[in-house]
Structure formats: structure tokens, C-alpha cells
Amino acid sequence: MRTRTKVLIGVVIVILLIAAAIFYVTRGDRADLSVDEVAGTDPTLQEPDPETIPTVKIAEPVGWGTNEVPVAAEGLTVGRFAEGLDHPRVIYTLPNGDVLVTLTRAPASEGGGFSITNFIAGLLFEQAGAAGVSPDELVLLRDADGDGRAEQRATLTDELASPSGIAWGDGTLYVANHDAVLAFPYELGATSLGSPRKVMDLAPGGNHWMRNLILHPDGDRLYVAVGSASNVGEKGMEAEEGRALIWEYNLETNRQRVFGAGLRNANGLDFSPWSGELWTTVNERDMLGSDLVPDYLTNVPVGAQYGWPWVYWRDNIDERVDAPMPAYLTEYARRPEYAMGPHVAALGFVFSEEGARMGPQFGSGAFVARHGSWNRKPASGYDVVYVAFDARGNPQGKPVPVLTGFLTGEGTTRGRPTWVDWAEDGALLVSDDTAGIIWRVIAPNAQPAAAIERRQARSLPPQRELTGDLRATFGDDDYAREEPAQ
Numbered sequence: 145m146r147t148r149t150k151v152l153i154g155v156v157i158v159i160l161l162i163a164a165a166i167f168y169v170t171r172g173d174r175a176d177l178s179v180d181e182v183a184g185t186d187p188t189l190q191e192p193d194p195e196t197i198p199t200v201k202i203a204e205p206v207g208w209g210t211n212e213v214p215v216a217a218e219g220l221t222v223g224r225f226a227e228g229l230d231h232p233r234v235i236y237t238l239p240n241g242d243v244l245v246t247l248t249r250a251p252a253s254e255g256g257g258f259s260i261t262n263f264i265a266g267l268l269f270e271q272a273g274a275a276g277v278s279p280d281e282l283v284l285l286r287d288a289d290g291d292g293r294a295e296q297r298a299t300l301t302d303e304l305a306s307p308s309g310i311a312w313g314d315g316t317l318y319v320a321n322h323d324a325v326l327a328f329p330y331e332l333g334a335t336s337l338g339s340p341r342k343v344m345d346l347a348p349g350g351n352h353w354m355r356n357l358i359l360h361p362d363g364d365r366l367y368v369a370v371g372s373a374s375n376v377g378e379k380g381m382e383a384e385e386g387r388a389l390i391w392e393y394n395l396e397t398n399r400q401r402v403f404g405a406g407l408r409n410a411n412g413l414d415f416s417p418w419s420g421e422l423w424t425t426v427n428e429r430d431m432l433g434s435d436l437v438p439d440y441l442t443n444v445p446v447g448a449q450y451g452w453p454w455v456y457w458r459d460n461i462d463e464r465v466d467a468p469m470p471a472y473l474t475e476y477a478r479r480p481e482y483a484m485g486p487h488v489a490a491l492g493f494v495f496s497e498e499g500a501r502m503g504p505q506f507g508s509g510a511f512v513a514r515h516g517s518w519n520r521k522p523a524s525g526y527d528v529v530y531v532a533f534d535a536r537g538n539p540q541g542k543p544v545p546v547l548t549g550f551l552t553g554e555g556t557t558r559g560r561p562t563w564v565d566w567a568e569d570g571a572l573l574v575s576d577d578t579a580g581i582i583w584r585v586i587a588p589n590a591q592p593a594a595a596i597e598r599r600q601a602r603s604l605p606p607q608r609e610l611t612g613d614l615r616a617t618f619g620d621d622d623y624a625r626e627e628p629a630q
Contacts, residue, residue: 172199174521175434179485180542182438187483189457193433194464201521203557205578212558215549216585217530219503222547225287225573225584226294230279232575232582234356234492234563236310240332241568243285243294244310245575245582249278250353251306251322280304282319284335285582292571292584298335301328306349309357309413311366318366320355323348325368325393344393344400346370347386352427356492358413366393367422371409375430377453381467388452390424390444406450406477412493412512412563417596418537421445425490425512426480428456434520438483439490441512441531441539451477482539488525489515492563492575495533498595501570503587508596509533511546511572513561526550528561528574528585536599547574547585 173193181188216222226232229247236244281302285294309320317330317337326340343366346355352371359366372388373379390410392403404410409427416423422444428437429452437456454469455461458479461469484490493512500507509532514525527550529543550557559579567573570593571586 172201172519172521173433175486175524177435177486179488179524182435183483183485184542185482185539187438187457188435189438189460190433190435192436192460192462195431195433198431199434199519199521201523202518203516203523203526203551203555205560206552206556206558208558208579208581213549214547214558214583217506217544217546219505219587219590220546220585221588222583222585223292224581225292225567225571226285226297226582227580229283229580229582230281231276231577232283232562232580233354233577234308234310235565235573235575235582236312237565237567237573238312238332241287242332243287243565243567243573243582244300245283245285246304246307246310246319247279247281247283248304248307249276251278251349253349278306280307282307282310282337287567290569292569292586294582300335301337306353308354309368311357311359313359313363318343318357318359320346320357320368322346322353322355325355325357325366343395344368344391346391347373349373350383350387351375352387352409354411356411356413358415358422361415361420364394364396366395367391367403367413368393369407369410369413369424371411371427372452374453376462376465377467378464384453390422392446403446404444404448404450406448406452407444408452410444411491414493414495414510416443416537417495417497418533418535418599419443420598423493423495423510425484425493426450427489429453429462430487430519432462435486438486439488439514440480440484441482441490441493441510442478442480448478449473449476450480457483482531484512484514484529484543485524487517487520489517490525491515492565494564494566494572496593496596497566499570499592500566500572501586501588501590501592502572503590506530506544506546506587507593508535510539511564512543513564513574515560515562516550516557523551523557526557526560528564528572535597546572547583550576 213222232245234246282300284298286296287294306322311318317328319326325343327343328337328340350373357368368391373383390404393400407426410424412425427439453465459474491513516526517524528547530546531539559576562577563575571584574583
């Protein structure tokens with residue numbers, strides 16, 4: 145056989161192998177359940193089906209037409225608060241009504257050389273609209289004339305490193321880079337920032353690079369969410385030091401402690417208006433099929449452990465994890481309060497608050513931005529939903545659509561909702577990172593909502609022995625949600 149013929153045969157074989165690999169990857173695992181069946185307080189959890197190669201189904205962003213807007217729920221209207229932004233993610237409204245937004249992407253990869261995994265990940269990021277150099281900007285948007293559009297824009301600083309979380313209190317603006325929390329002196333209304341000081345170092349980059357933060361209502365503590373560096377600890381648990389957790393940083397003593405752990409990728413943070421306890425959204429693990437594992441919304445009592453990477457949904461063991469499981473983990477790991485659906489990528493969220501103008505049907509719950517799946521067939525998320533809460537501060541029912549129409553039905557998406565916050569006038573602001581837009585959603589005829597009534601737990605005597613009393617185990621705030629109404 146001639147050399148030329150052998151080469152041609154070899155080329156054909158390589159092409160066939162590549163085609164077979166592409167077919168296998170694009171085929172993936174198709175969901176058996178609807179998103180709603182894997183959402184709510186009692187989601188359906190199928191038996192896991194571990195994948196060697198993940199299911200890949202990315203809705204490529206194509207942008208919005210000039211006059212196009214998302215579909216708002218009945219009674220709501222939606223418009224553009226700001227546009228032309230370079231990958232806006234976290235938004236934060238200051239007490240004077242100015243809106244801050246971080247323009248950001250993942251930090252540049254450092255070292256490690258070429259690998260097939262990194263190459264494929266880069267292609268996926270590019271297709272999902274997340275590739276490129278991070279703008280690293282903190283931008284101020286101002287609607288001075290109150291018409292629902294920000295006509296003023298100022299860059300407060302562009303000397304950041306993949307910034308995410310924002311918080312302000314008592315003349316200090318806190319910004320979370322991927323590797324540190326910074327504090328800037330800042331007076332409301334200013335359009336520039338001075339030099340920052342470092343508050344605390346954070347584990348840098350990793351698979352999950354966003355670092356959200358929130359300031360406690362008392363103003364003396366910061367809570368900082370840091371995601372994992374892997375799917376299920378496959379890089380070794382040493383690589384997860386300082387990750388998959390929420391830090392509490394005491395601004396008076398300059399000391400930090402792990403507040404909640406076993407949280408693969410915590411994102412949104414807010415305090416419950418019913419109990420005052422911290423809640424978060426969490427992105428769960430991948431490669432167990434299109435129906436597993438649901439992302440979730442849950443409370444985080446101090447010392448809470450949610451089981452990652454060894455278990456999910458309290459007591460489901462992930463057999464893929466090589467690291468030894470801590471003793472009694474399935475006994476003390478907490479069950480999440482509310483499933484958001486499989487692979488929906490639940491990111492920013494806010495609770496209903498006094499002054500919100502979303503109408504009575506959306507007056508007592510949480511609004512969650514579901515960024516959208518890259519590894520589920522069919523796609524999940526790509527919307528903003530509302531989760532109703534009862535009078536004791538417990539989530540109930542299924543997610544209710546608030547903002548939809550991002551998916552085109554043709555395998556593409558016009559944008560990806562990322563973060564939410566309240567505007568000064570009671571409208572809900574929604575960042576759309578791939579489209580570069582911040583949407584404004586409001587019930588135009590709604591009156592400002594009243595404040596949600598705070599639940600108060602009864603005082604308890606000191607705990608001197610183990611009695612099995614739930615209040616001793618979970619604390620007053622958590623137990624108050626379980627008490628019958630008085």
C-alpha cells in the first residue's frame with residue numbers, strides 16, 4: 145500500500161473519530177423530568193447517572209433587537225434602565241438611588257499550559273458569551289430625572305480584578321475582587337473613588353470566580369461567598385481550602401470565621417425579612433445527568449454544613465468523590481429549603497421589601513435570576529422567577545415566571561439574566577450580562593408595598609443538656625420558621 149494511501153486512510157479515521165466524539169458530546173443526556181418537577185420544597189430526585197463527558201447544550205447569545213424586551217408577567221411592564229454595558233453582572237442600589245454595577249468576566253488563566261479540558265472550557269465560554277478580557281470596572285448609573293432610564297454614567301474605578309459583590313455602609317464602599325475584598329472611602333453622590341485598603345484575602349479564581357458579599361444590617365459584619373475550584377473535589381480537597389463556603393468577617397475585630405460550608409457555589413445573598421437570617425442561592429454539582437442536581441435557595445444558620453462534595457440534598461452520597469467523607473456527615477448535613485431546578489444557574493436574588501412596586505401577587509417572597517444551563521437538554525433557566533414565602537418565612541409552591549422570553553426557541557438566547565436588586569422607586573432591576581443591558585420591571589399601578597412583619601422567637605433558657613429540642617440544634621431564628629402561628 146502506498147504511503148499516500150496510508151496517510152489518507154489515517155486522515156479519514158481521525159475525521160471519523162472526531163465526528164463520533166462530537167456526536168457523543170452533542171447527544172448527551174436528555175431530561176426525563178420538567179424543571180418544575182425538580183423544583184420546590186419537595187423536588188423529584190432521580191437516580192444519578194454519572195457522565196464521563198458532560199452533556200453540553202449551550203444557548204448561544206444573539207442579543208436583543210432595538211425594540212425587543214423580555215416578556216413580563218401579567219400586570220408588570222419592562223424597559224431598559226441602561227444598555228451598552230460590557231458584561232454587567234452584580235448590581236447594587238445605594239441609599240441615594242444611584243445604581244452601581246460591576247462590569248466583569250473571569251480572571252485570565254495563569255500557568256498550567258495547554259490541556260484538552262481547558263481548551264474545551266474556553267470554547268464553551270466563548271459560545272456562552274462569557275469569554276474575553278474582563279473590563280474590571282465599577283460603574284455608577286444615575287436616573288436623575290426619574291423617568292426609569294439612567295441618563296448619567298460614571299466609571300468609579302477600572303483598577304479591579306474580576307470584581308463581583310458590592311456593599312456600602314457608613315461611608316465605606318466594599319467591593320469583592322476574585323481574590324480579595326477591598327474597602328474604599330466613599331460618600332454618596334461621588335463619581336470617583338480614592339485608594340482602597342484590603343479587608344481580607346480570598347481564594348483566587350478557580351472554576352467559580354464570582355465573590356458576592358453583603359453587609360449585615362447592623363453594619364459590623366461582612367458575609368462573603370466563595371465558590372469551589374472543582375465539580376466534586378476532583379482536584380483534591382487541598383485545592384478547596386477557603387472555598388465552597390461563606391465567610392463572616394467582623395469589621396470591628398478584623399477577624400473572620402467560616403459561617404456556612406459545603407456550599408459548592410453560593411451566589412446571591414440576602415437577609416430574610418421574616419427572621420433576619422442569611423439566605424443564599426447555590427449552584428450544585430454537574431455530570432449526574434440533565435435532571436440532577438437541583439440548584440437551590442436556602443437559609444444559612446451559623447455553622448451550617450450542606451455536604452458538598454460528598455453529599456447532595458442532605459443524604460444523597462456522591463460516589464464519585466475520592467476524598468474520605470467526614471464522620472457523621474449525613475447526620476448533620478442540612479437539607480436545602482427550596483430547589484430552583486436542575487442546572488438553572490441560580491445567581492442573584494432579593495427578598496420582597498418595603499416600597500417594592502411589583503403588585504400584591506409578588507409581594508411576599510424572593511426574586512431569583514436563573515442565568516441558564518449549559519449542560520441540560522432541553523435548556524433550563526434563562527429567566528427571572530418569584531418564589532412565594534408564607535407568613536412564617538418558609539418558601540412554598542413552584543417558581544413563578546416574572547421575566548421570560550430570553551430563549552428564542554431556535555437554540556439561541558437573546559440574553560442571560562444574572563443579578564437583581566431594588567431600585568429606589570420600587571422597580572426590580574435585572575442585569576443581563578451577555579446583552580449588556582439592565583432591565584427595569586415594575587407594576588406601574590401598584591402602590592409601594594408595606595414592610596413584611598418580622599417573626600419573633602420566644603426567649604429560651606440556657607441549654608444545659610442534649611434534649612432533642614430543635615431550638616437547641618438550629619437556634620431561635622431557624623426554629624421560628626417552624627413554630628405554629630400564635
